[in-house]
Amino acid sequence: MSHPREGQPVPQVTFHTRINNNWVDVTTDDLFQNKTVVLFSLPGAFTPTCSSTHLPRYNELAPVLKANGVDSIICLSVNDPFVMDAWAQDLHAENIYMLPDGNADFTEGMDMLVDKHELGFGKRSWRYAMLVKNGVVEKMFVEPNKPGDPFEVSDADTMLNYINPQAKCPHRITLISKPGCAHCVRAKQALTDRGMKFETIELGSHGVSFSTLNALTGRGTTPQVFVDGELIGTADELEAWLARLG
Structure with a gap:
């Protein structure tokens, strides 16, 4: 079953990022235009599943994804750029572009904004992954609507299997x-x-x-x-x- 966002353009958003200790505005077009992009989004930097499994496996499979036509791999979270940078350094995620959606504009535009006030998180992103080609969503893998923080379909292996079922993963x-x-x-x-x-x-x-x-x-x-x-x-x-x- 396809997701309603498939075949639709990604939201037009300007992200306020930090590069070399300077504020740099990055637009949706900067990230997606004329590119094949894998974006995965998660509830928060430094949270357990995100740190132990979700991001590290995308980082691990990045060379295989790129060998199969992916230009860049983006990790998005409703966090500020300082937190995203610290998290990237902590996990040595050198193959991943860490994208702070601090105001949740992109997440809201994707209809992926959820309320996690019971955890003290406020508004955050639901966990999902998508393949975007030239700014248009080709495929989405959205976690099922279950209590807690389900992690069943937005993983790197599922994405790689969609892009190329015959792709050979590196040995661990x-x-x-x-x-x-x-x-x-x-x-x-x-x-x-x-x-x-x-x-x-x-x-x-x-x-x-x-x-x-x-x-x-x-x-x-x-x-x-x-x-x-x-x-x-x-x-x-x-x-x-x-x-x-x-």
Whole structure:
């Protein structure tokens, strides 16, 4: 079932943004004209689902989305530009354009404004995502009208699947390391040489210990590498896995 906004132009709005500590007005045309844009909107910066899942996955899949014809990826929230900038820095969301809809003009124009006064939020955006081509909404994924903050259809994977069901997502790679570990350095370099992004969990930080390593992997040496939730193992095992990829 199509959404009523599909086939309609996005609202004409001027956003008051901050760039390099200067106020810069950005218009709807600046953002959408002659471009293919994915915009996802959420209730608030720093809120749990937005920070843990919604924005990070769009940031993670941004290279794949862009390889499939998307020019830019915008995260919109009814927040001021200072909060949006701080949030972007906190999450290292380098692939996402953070758009503050401080007065909720765009959100209201999209008929997505909701009242969250019971949370002390005031008026905020409902959670949704859309694909916009040359300023016209092609597809919208709007979360169902349920209590709380549903997050079922506006995710990055759903959007990518709509744009190209055959698109291949990047592997999700986690490397457990320890300071001064030469094999950890080798494993990181092997992934970097392949252009593969990975997260590093270092023993001794954030309460992660050798006991944690053993509980997760059944092993006591570093590095230990996980790919898509599966334990690959040591640097040697990682290099063998990479070789099998071709």
